[in-house]
Amino acid sequence: MRRIFLKSAAAAALAITTIGFGSTASADEVGDFYKGNVIKWIVPYDPGGGYDKYSRLIIPYFEKHTGARVDIVNLPGSGGMKGAVEIFNSPSDGLTVGIINGSAMVTNQLAEIEGANYKVGDYNFLGRIVADKRVMVASTLSGINSYEDLIDNGKAEIIGATGLGGSTYVDAVIVGDVLNIEQRVVHGFDRSGDIRTAMLRGDVQAMWGSLGSALGGIEDGDHKVILHGEKNPTGVLVGIPSIYDIAMGMEDGARKVTILESWEALSAVGRPVAAPPGVSEDRLTFLRNAFDQAMNDPEFLAAAKKGKRELSFASGLDMSKIAKAATVLEADVEALFVKAIRGEI
Amino acid sequence: MTIFEGMASGLLQSTSLTVFPYLFVGSLFGLIIGIIPGLSGHFAMAMAVTFLYTMEPATGIAFILAAHATVAQGGGLTAILFSTPGTGQNAATLLDGPPMRDKGQAGIAVGAAMASCFLGATFGAAVLALLIPVLREVVLFFGPPEVFFLAFLALTFVAVLGKEDMTRSLIAALLGMLLAMVGVDNVTNTFRFTLGSDHLADGLQLVPVILGLFAVAEMIDLWVRGGTLAKEVPQALSAKETQRQIFTGIGLAFKNWWLVLRCSAIGTGMGLIPGLGSAPAAFVAYGHAKQSSKNKETFGKGNVEGVIGPEAANDAVEGGALASTLAFGIPGSSSMAILLSGLFILGLDTGPRMLTQNVDIVFVMIFTIIFGNLIGTIFGMFLVNPLSRATSIRASVMVPVLMSVIATGAYAGDRAIFHIGVAIVFGILGYGMKVLNYSRAALLIGFVLGFAVEKNLYLALLLDGPLFVLQPIPLGLLVTTIVFLGWNIFTIYRDRTKVIPK
Numbered sequence: 001m002r003r004i005f006l007k008s009a010a011a012a013a014l015a016i017t018t019i020g021f022g023s024t025a026s027a028d029e030v031g032d033f034y035k036g037n038v039i040k041w042i043v044p045y046d047p048g049g050g051y052d053k054y055s056r057l058i059i060p061y062f063e064k065h066t067g068a069r070v071d072i073v074n075l076p077g078s079g080g081m082k083g084a085v086e087i088f089n090s091p092s093d094g095l096t097v098g099i100i101n102g103s104a105m106v107t108n109q110l111a112e113i114e115g116a117n118y119k120v121g122d123y124n125f126l127g128r129i130v131a132d133k134r135v136m137v138a139s140t141l142s143g144i145n146s147y148e149d150l151i152d153n154g155k156a157e158i159i160g161a162t163g164l165g166g167s168t169y170v171d172a173v174i175v176g177d178v179l180n181i182e183q184r185v186v187h188g189f190d191r192s193g194d195i196r197t198a199m200l201r202g203d204v205q206a207m208w209g210s211l212g213s214a215l216g217g218i219e220d221g222d223h224k225v226i227l228h229g230e231k232n233p234t235g236v237l238v239g240i241p242s243i244y245d246i247a248m249g250m251e252d253g254a255r256k257v258t259i260l261e262s263w264e265a266l267s268a269v270g271r272p273v274a275a276p277p278g279v280s281e282d283r284l285t286f287l288r289n290a291f292d293q294a295m296n297d298p299e300f301l302a303a304a305k306k307g308k309r310e311l312s313f314a315s316g317l318d319m320s321k322i323a324k325a326a327t328v329l330e331a332d333v334e335a336l337f338v339k340a341i342r343g344e345i
Numbered sequence: 346m347t348i349f350e351g352m353a354s355g356l357l358q359s360t361s362l363t364v365f366p367y368l369f370v371g372s373l374f375g376l377i378i379g380i381i382p383g384l385s386g387h388f389a390m391a392m393a394v395t396f397l398y399t400m401e402p403a404t405g406i407a408f409i410l411a412a413h414a415t416v417a418q419g420g421g422l423t424a425i426l427f428s429t430p431g432t433g434q435n436a437a438t439l440l441d442g443p444p445m446r447d448k449g450q451a452g453i454a455v456g457a458a459m460a461s462c463f464l465g466a467t468f469g470a471a472v473l474a475l476l477i478p479v480l481r482e483v484v485l486f487f488g489p490p491e492v493f494f495l496a497f498l499a500l501t502f503v504a505v506l507g508k509e510d511m512t513r514s515l516i517a518a519l520l521g522m523l524l525a526m527v528g529v530d531n532v533t534n535t536f537r538f539t540l541g542s543d544h545l546a547d548g549l550q551l552v553p554v555i556l557g558l559f560a561v562a563e564m565i566d567l568w569v570r571g572g573t574l575a576k577e578v579p580q581a582l583s584a585k586e587t588q589r590q591i592f593t594g595i596g597l598a599f600k601n602w603w604l605v606l607r608c609s610a611i612g613t614g615m616g617l618i619p620g621l622g623s624a625p626a627a628f629v630a631y632g633h634a635k636q637s638s639k640n641k642e643t644f645g646k647g648n649v650e651g652v653i654g655p656e657a658a659n660d661a662v663e664g665g666a667l668a669s670t671l672a673f674g675i676p677g678s679s680s681m682a683i684l685l686s687g688l689f690i691l692g693l694d695t696g697p698r699m700l701t702q703n704v705d706i707v708f709v710m711i712f713t714i715i716f717g718n719l720i721g722t723i724f725g726m727f728l729v730n731p732l733s734r735a736t737s738i739r740a741s742v743m744v745p746v747l748m749s750v751i752a753t754g755a756y757a758g759d760r761a762i763f764h765i766g767v768a769i770v771f772g773i774l775g776y777g778m779k780v781l782n783y784s785r786a787a788l789l790i791g792f793v794l795g796f797a798v799e800k801n802l803y804l805a806l807l808l809d810g811p812l813f814v815l816q817p818i819p820l821g822l823l824v825t826t827i828v829f830l831g832w833n834i835f836t837i838y839r840d841r842t843k844v845i846p847k
Contacts, residue, residue: 052686078529113534164532164533164534186804189804198489201488342534
């Protein structure tokens with residue numbers, strides 16, 4: 001009985017909202033709606049992680065350009081899926097948004113992992129904050145100074161990874177499989193920081209990860225990049241072999257490059273900010289514009305530089321295309337990815 | 346900058362007028378967060394991080410770290426007075442703190458706890474300072490095989506933990522380990538004991554489990570027997586008597602300086618090991634205090650040494666945890682991850698660069714821990730009097746009020762109503778264990794260490810194969826564990842044979 005009452009109340013509220021702020025609402029009206037209102041910003045991980053840091057960095061500027069107050073809500077669980085599902089199922093009033101781990105959400109959706117009750121392609125993306133550049137780093141103590149060392153030393157090197165289906169694991173398995181790298185992937189580390197400690201102890205020799213999180217260790221001389229997934233490398237990656245160059249030089253190179261491009265598409269989804277499906281066009285446009293302005297706000301750019309946070313903005317519309325490209329794969333490539341995610345390779 | 350220049354600069358900065366007020370406010374903020382059950386140090390820090398954007402490095406560090414440093418003190422206060430640990434690491438204080446309150450010695454317990462916190466924190470901070478030159482080598486000492494055996498050694502401490510018998514303690518510890526298995530296994534992605542519930546897929550969270558086992562169970566007990574929290578005290582202590590007791594308590598902490606020192610060393614040592622966390626450190630310190638005491642039989646019945654040990658270890662942990670975080674820029678706990686994000690916001694580098702280029706900031710941290718705890722101790726004492734009066738309020742008023750505070754605490758961490766349910770279920774389990782004389786502390790330590798034991802065993806087997814037990818350090822730890830357990834079984838057997846002829 002109570003549930004029926006709640007449902008009718010929700011329906012009534014929705015009807016009132018639709019009438020009040022229907023398609024006739026002008027940009028000013030949408031601006032007035034957000035001014036002084038509260039937007040819930042979901043972070044699907046614990047405070048202190050990368051997603052939390054990026055969110056806390058951008059939120060003051062998002063507040064500035066929407067006029068709304070933005071409340072951060074950390075909803076960790078199921079490797080980021082709990083928060084992603086929460087965003088997906090939130091009311092479509094444009095007052096709930098959140099940052100998601102795009103690549104992991106795509107892989108979980110592809111592998112039909114239990115709890116992946118969302119469709120990445122159906123989110124209303126406001127835009128992307130960053131997409132990680134993926135690199136393989138080897139410990140400087142391991143004696144592996146280059147990709148040649150990795151493949152020529154005649155034994156299977158130990159690559160550290162976090163849980164099954166995590167990006168450190170999927171990267172290692174897929175690239176290893178495509179490039180025929182002789183390796184043993186040891187997964188089960190709690191976080192990528194634990195793998196770095198294990199590299200310093202000599203327990204594992206190398207790992208995959210984002211360039212951003214590897215930079216500190218590179219400066220300290222703890223590890224060095226030996227392989228990366230960029231077609232046009234810049235900065236510290238110049239002069240280091242790309243997986244594409246290596247794949248092209250191998251037998252069946254074109255096929256290998258196709259697989260690697262699909263893998264790169266996963267990384268390109270990166271860390272987008274998304275609203276649930278069904279948000280009205282005018283509010284979505286307003287939110288996208290505000291996010292665009294926040295990401296390009298000179299003060300924000302300075303704060304990100306000071307905090308050494310990499311950025312690679314993509315607009316909401318571009319993000320929708322990127323997400324759709326990542327979820328539509330050739331059948332055999334998809335089969336390979338699903339096997340990798342499930343730990344069957 | 347040399348270490349001594351860094352030390353002088355750190356001291357000057359942390360006592361300067363631009364930094365100290367923030368340190369002061371941070372300490373009080375942490376103390377209050379600690380008093381609220383369910384809200385932990387990492388919550389205090391996450392709240393504090395939002396203020397950092399406009400601050401200078403030393404100011405920001407002092408603010409955020411002071412907020413973290415005093416949480417355990419606030420938590421100890423409520424553990425003793427209301428049997429409700431403010432944070433996970435105060436759970437060990439429940440073994441002897443509330444029994445002291447029941448005997449009308451709440452002031453002594455709190456005084457001893459506060460002073461031990463301060464001394465422990467100072468010890469941990471001093472060790473951090475001394476370790477700076479060799480920090481990286483020390484932290485790298487502990488890999489999966491070492492951590493597995495250390496966790497196992499800590500588990501055997503459950504055998505001597507409570508006043509309950511060893512068989513029941515081991516049963517409780519194993520049940521705790523079994524409960525740690527609930528959720529999706531990180532290694533195989535298998536769902537274990539989740540009963541089809543999405544909530545259980547993430548495993549049981551520590552805060553609602555602790556609140557249930559101890560706080561809710563205590564409320565059920567209080568409701569069933571009626572009366573007041575402080576059992577044998579007909580009236581609230583007078584303000585003057587409370588003050589007198591507090592100073593006696595502080596005196597006792599200093600009098601037991603050797604115990605404080607040893608338990609602080611246990612805390613700092615366990616803090617250095619990434620992934621063990623602070624709750625086991627307090628329990629191991631309790632086990633050690635009991636083992637080495639002349640009055641073993643009074644432990645669990647209100648022995649002040651049972652308060653001093655865990656509270657000293659509690660705060661000494663921070664120095665150790667900070668060391669491993671600073672040495673590599675790799676956080677060992679969620680609190681340290683937040684601290685690290687705070688350092689990034691302030692534009693500071695961690696890792697070896699911090700130890701060479703920003704050694705003054707390291708000392709700002711060290712002095713913040715010391716001063717923050719001193720401030721927490723002083724203000725904590727002012728809170729004792731009003732809070733202790735509440736322990737004489739009758740059950741029919743007290744239970745509903747505290748239950749709503751506990752429910753809020755269980756809900757607050759993840760904003761999940763499910764966790765209130767978890768707290769209630771564990772409350773019933775805890776009450777049953779209390780009645781049947783099973784050690785709740787043993788269950789908790791099994792639960793906390795279950796994760797560390799399983800994960801490190803898996804990694805050790807994958808990395809080094811089954812023969813990892815034969816490496817020198819793991820082998821040494823294994824032998825220590827067997828000797829420790831063997832000695833305890835022997836003394837129990839010996840004591841039994843002594844008693845029977847009577």
